[in-house]
Amino acid sequence: QQQVKQSPQSLIVQKGGISIINCAYENTAFDYFPWYQQFPGKGPALLIAIRPDVSEKKEGRFTISFNKSAKQFSLHIMDSQPGDSATYFCAASKTDKLIFGTGTRLQVFP
Amino acid sequence: KAGVTQTPRYLIKTRGQQVTLSCSPISGHRSVSWYQQTPGQGLQFLFEYFSETQRNKGNFPGRFSGRQFSNSRSEMNVSTLELGDSALYLCASSPSMGNTQYFGPGTRLTVL
Helix, strand or coil: CCCCEEEECCCEEECCCCEEEEECCCCCCCEEEEEEEEEECCCCEEEEEEEECCEEEEEEEEEEEECCCCCCCEEEECCCCCCEEEEEEEEECCCCCCEEEECEEEEECC | CCCCCCECCCEECCCCCEEEEEECCCCCCCCEEEEEEEEHHHHHEEEEEEEEEEEEEEECCEEEEEECCCCCCCCECCCCCCCCCCEEEEEEECCCCCCCECCCCCEEEEEE
């Protein structure tokens, strides 16, 4: 019940395209859903986060869509750029204990 | 503001030894959490400290321990190292419990 399932494991997108990464959770007590971006050799960096009282949050090219009834949330990266090539992790938490998805390696080709 | 800093950045130890890793949170942040990242298990929560008290603990053996000092700096210790402890150990800080966590660059531990 503590798991967060993330898909796909890897994603290849052409420059300018839309990248979509999906996550699903079981524990309805989770009340905070962040997305992190990690480059090789670096720690995860917070991209965007959402709480379950809203269905969508947009920051620049990054949008989180949240479906509380389906217990799913997704990250959309619009106009994907080569610089977006990184590993993306979704996470969920109730307290400060973040439960992470398994990660999605995104490659954006020019 | 300076970000989360972790020292050392790289560490090589042999089986059976012990190791201490250090984390300095963002100034003003009082909560520090530790995570282990491996290719096989991904990112896993170790423990979380707030105001020098451990508030949450993950499913790791007692060889993994930590503490937090009055200035919010934190250390984690792993005793009797095993090969499987080789990982990137990440520290994250937040202003208080239940807030956004900001990660440091991690300490890469290799156990030979």
